[in-house]
Amino acid sequence: MSTTVAGLLQVGTLVVILAAVYVPLGDHMARVYTGERDLGVERLLYRLARVDPRKQQSWVGYVLAVLGFSAVCFVVLYAIQRMQGALPLSDGKSGVSPAMAFNTAISFVTNTNWQSYSPEIVMTNLTQMAGLAVQNFVSAAVGMAVAVALVRGIVNRRATGEIGNFWVDLVRGVIRILLPLSIIVATLLLSQGVVQSWHSGFVWTTTDGAEVRSVIGPFASQEAIKELGTNGGGTLSANSAHPFSNPTPFSNLVEIFALLVIPVCLTRTYGTLVRDRRQGLTLLGVMAGIWTIMLTAVWIFESHPSGAASHAAGAMMEGKEVRFGIPGSALFAVSTTGTSTGAVNSAHDSFSAGGGGAVLWNMLLGEVAPGGVGSGLYGILVMAMITVFIGGLLVGRSPTFLGKRIGQPEMTTTALYVLVMPALVLAGTAISVILTATGEAQGNSGEPGTPGAIHGFSEVLYAYASAANNNGSAFGGLTVTDDWFQASLGVTMLLGRFVPIVLVLALAGLLARQRPRGPVDESAAESTGVTGTGPTGVAGPGRGRAVLEATSAEPVARPEALSALPTHGFLYGSLLMATIVLVAGLTFFPAMALGPIAEALL
Template sequence: MTPAVAAGLQIALVVAVLAAVYVPLGDYMAKVYTTDTDLRSNDLRIESWIYRACRIDSRAEQTWYGYGASVLGFSLASVMLLYGLQRIQGVLPLNNGLEGVSPAVAFNTAISFVTNTNWQSYVPETTMSPLTQSAGLAVQNFVSAAVGMGVAVTLIRGLVRVGRGGEVGNFWVDLTRGTLRILLPLSFFIAMILLSQGVIQSYRSGFVATGLDGHAMTTALAPVASQEAIKELGTNGGGVLAANSAHPFENPTPVSNIVEVIAILLIPVALTRTFGTMIGHRRQGLTVLAVMATLYTAVLAVTLAAESRTHGVAADAAGSMLEGKEVRFGIPGSVLFAVSTTGTSTGAVNSAHDSMSPLGGGAVLLNMLFNEIAPGGVGTGLYGILVIAMVAVFVGGLLVGRTPEFLGKKLRTREITLAALSILVMPALVLVGTAVAVILPATAGALGNSGDPGTPSAIHGFTEVLYAYASAANNNGSAFGGLTVTNDWFQASLGMCMLFGRFLPIVFVLALAGSLASSHRVPAGAGTLPTSGIAFAGLLTGTAVLVAALTFFPAVALGPIAEALH
C-alpha cells in the first residue's frame, strides 16, 4: 500500500467519525452551557453539592471583570498548588523513590500544565511520581481544558445577549459543567478504547526484564491510559512517558493512533456546531468549520508531500523520510498526527518533528503560527477564529464601504482594538523571545545544531528556537527536538511565554465578550456584510493567512525556507 493510499484511508476514517459525532456532540455541548438544570445521578445532586461546598451561587451571573478575575484567581491557585505538590512529592505516598522536583522545573511545569501547554523540560519517568501525575498533572489536564471551553462559550454569549450590562455567565458553573459533563465521560470512553489496544495503567515504578543483548534493563510503568485520554481530548499533550505518543505503552497500535487523532480533533471541531446552535444560525458554524478544514487540509497536503519524498542516502534506501518516525505508524500516521497536534495546541507527538524535512517541519511550524485555529485547541481555537472573523469583517467593510457588523453586533473601535490586541500577543512573544534567545551567549550551548551562520546546521538551530517559542506562546507544548531547554533562561522565558500567551488573550476575549453583551443588536441592512457562505469563508481564510504571512515571513524565511532552499 502506497503512502498516499494509506493516508487517504486514515483521513477518510477520521473524517467519517468526526462527521458522525459532529451534530450530537455539538448540540449536547450547547445544551450543557445553556441549561439551568444541575447534573444529578439518581438522587445525588452532584453539581449542587459542589456549588454548596464551594459556596457558589450557580444562578448568579458575572460581568467580564468577575469572570476574568475568577479565571486568573483559579489559575494562580492551580499554579501554586501544582508547584507545591511537585516540590514535596518525595515525602508523599506513591513517590516510587523520587525526590522533590527542582524549583526551576517545578515552576515551568506548573505554568505549563495550568496554561494547557504541557511543555515538558524533564523526563517524566524519572521526575514525576504517580501521585503527582494523577493528582496534579492529570487534574490540570481536565480543568485547563474546561477553562478554554468556558471562555469560548463566554464570547458566544456576548454575541447572543442584548443589553445585559456585560454579564457573560458564571465561570465556576462553566468550569464544573465542562469538566463533569463533557471531559470526564468522553475521557473515560476513550481510555477504555486505549486500554483495549494495550495502553498501560499502573502505579508500579516499573519492571526488570532481560534485553536481547542478555543484560537486565528496567522498563518504566505509569498510570498512562487515564492521562493519555484527557491529554489528547483536552488538547493538552503532556506525556506520562518521555517518548510521548511514540512510546508503545502510550500509543501501541495503528488503531490507537487513529483513536488519539480523533480525540485531538473531536471537541474543537464539534464546538463549531455548538457555536452555530447557540447563536441560532448553524450556517455560521459550518462557515467557521470550512475555514478550519481548508487550513488544516492545506498544511496536511504540504506536509504529506514533503515527507513522502526522499532526501539523502538513508531516505533513498528506505524509500521515504522514515528517520524519527515509528514504523508501526509510517509516514501517513506520523504526518496526520503531527498536523493534528500542531493545529490544535495539543503538543503530543508520535514522531520527532526535528527529523522532518525542512518543508515538512516548516509546515507544522506554520500550523502553529496561524494562531492555531485549524481547528485550534479546546475552546481556544473557536474564540481565536471568531476574533479573526471580527477583524475580517472590519477589513472587508473598509474594502467595500460596508458597516462593520458581526452577527447583529456593531463592531466599534473598542471591539476592534480588543480583537487586534488578542491577535498580536502571540507574534510579539514569539518574535521577541526568539530574537533574544538567539543572541544570548548563554543559550548557544543549548542548540543541538551549531555551526557558522548560514550553514544548514545553524539554520536548523534557529528553526528549533523559533519552534520552541511558537510552541510556548501558542500553548502547544510540542518540541522540535535538538534544543536543550533545561537552563534557567529557557525555563523562565518559555514559562513566561506560556503564561502571557494564555492569559492575555483570555482577558482581551473576555473584555470583548463583555462589550458585545452590553451592546444592542442592529438589524441587518443593505450595508451589512454577510458572515456565512463561501465568500466570507474565503475572506476569513485570506485574513488568517495574511496575518500569519506578514508577521512571520521574515522569521520563517531565515529558518525552514532557507534550509529547504540550501
C-alpha cells in the first residue's frame, strides 16, 4: 500500500470517528452545562470550597473567579516545582530554577504547556502528576467555561447580565467531560503499549556492553489529558514522537482524535444551546474548510523533497518518525497547531520552508480550526460577530447576531480581542531579533542574508506565535533557556490567555444585558429538545446553577428576521472564512515574508 493511500485512509478513518461521536458528545456537553442535578462529589467540592452553586455571576464576578483561581494555580504549581527535590518521588532531582519554574507555571496555567526544559531530566513524577497533569485538567475546563459563558450572553433573553457560575462550570467540565474521556483515551493508549508506571526508570545494557538508563513514568494518563485538553506538554523531550508515549500508528490516530474531538463537538454543543443547529454546523464547516486546506498544503510541501539532502534521500523524512511517515506527521502537525495543543510527533523545525510556514500560519489564523478546548469556540464566535458587522455595513443595516445587536461597545470589545495576539507576537519578535544576546539562541541562524539567518527569524516568530496563541509547540533550533526568553515568553503566554478571556467575558456581559430584537420563532424550542426553566427565572439547571438562557421554554428570536445576513449557511460561512484569513493576512504577511516565504524562495 502506498504512503499516500495509507495517509488518506488514516484521514478518512479520523473523520468517520469524529462524525460518529459528534452528536452524542456534543449533546452530552450541552446537558452537562444545563443539567438540573449535581453529582454527590460535586456537592462535596462546593461545600469544601464554600461555593454557593445557586448564585449567578455577572461578567465581572466571572472574570474575578477565573483570574483568582488561575492565580492560586500558578502559586501552587510554582511552589511544587521549586520544592520538588524535598518532596516524595524526587529521584534525586533538585528544585527547578526560579526563571524556569516561573515560565513553566505560567505555561501550564494558561493551557500553553510551553516547555523550555527536558521533562525527563528536570521534572519528577510527582511534579508531573500533582502539578502539571492537574493543570491540564483545570486549564482546559476554564477554557470551556468561558466559551459557555459567552454562549449564555448570546442567548440570555431577560437582560439580567448574568452569565452563570464559574465554579459550577469548572467542576462539571472536569468531572463530567474531561475525566471520563481521559480514562477512555488512556485505556486505548495502554492497549498499544504506552508506558504507565510509578517507577522513574530502569537500566539496561546495550549491545556494546554499555549501561543506559531509560526514563519511565505515568505517561499514558498524562498523554490522554494533554491531548484531550489541547495542552500538549509531554513527559519526554520527544513528546508524542517517543515510542513510550506514542508507539504505533493506531496510538497516533487515537492522539490526533483526542486533540480534535472536544473542539469539534463543541460546535454541536453551541448549536444545541442556541436551539439552531445550523449555527453550529456553519462554524464546523468553516473550521473543517481551513483544516483541510492547511493539511493539504503541509502534505504537499513535505511530500516534494527540496534541497540536496532531501533529494538524495527521496523524501523529507529528517525529523519525522518512520512509524508515522509524512502523512501521519502532516496530519498531527496541522491538527496540533490548529487546536492550540502544541504536542508534536515530528520536529516542526525540520519541515520544509513551506511546510513549516504553513503550520506557523495555522497558529497566526488565531487557532480557530477548530481551536483549543473552549478557546476555539469563543475565538470563532468573536470572528463571527465581526463578520456580521462587516455584512451589516455592506447592506446598510444595523448588524445583529442571534437577536443581539452588535453596536459600538460590542465592536470595540471584539476589535480589542483581535488585536491582542498580533500585538504580542509582533512586539515580542521585533524586540527579540534586535537584541544582540538572542542571536546566539537561534541555533540554525547564520550570517546576515543567508538562509540560516532567515530561518532564525522564523524560529523567533514561531516562538512568540506559539506563546501568544497558547499553543506550546516550537521550532526546536531556538534555545529559550536564558532569562529574556523565559520572562518574555512567560508574559506573552499570560497576556495571550487572560486578556482575551477578560474581553470575551466582557462581551458576554454586554450581550447578556440586551433583550433580543425582532420576531420570534415559536418552533425553535422543539428543534433541540432542550427545555426547562429554573425557579430563579433564568433557564437552565434548577436553582440557577450553570444556567443557559437557551434552555428556556420561551420562544427565541429568529435570526433571519433580524438581519439581512443570516448567520448560517454557505454564504455566511464563506464570508466568515474570508474574514479570518483576511485579518491574519493583513496583520502577518510582512512578518511571514521576512521568514518562511523568503526562505522558501531562496
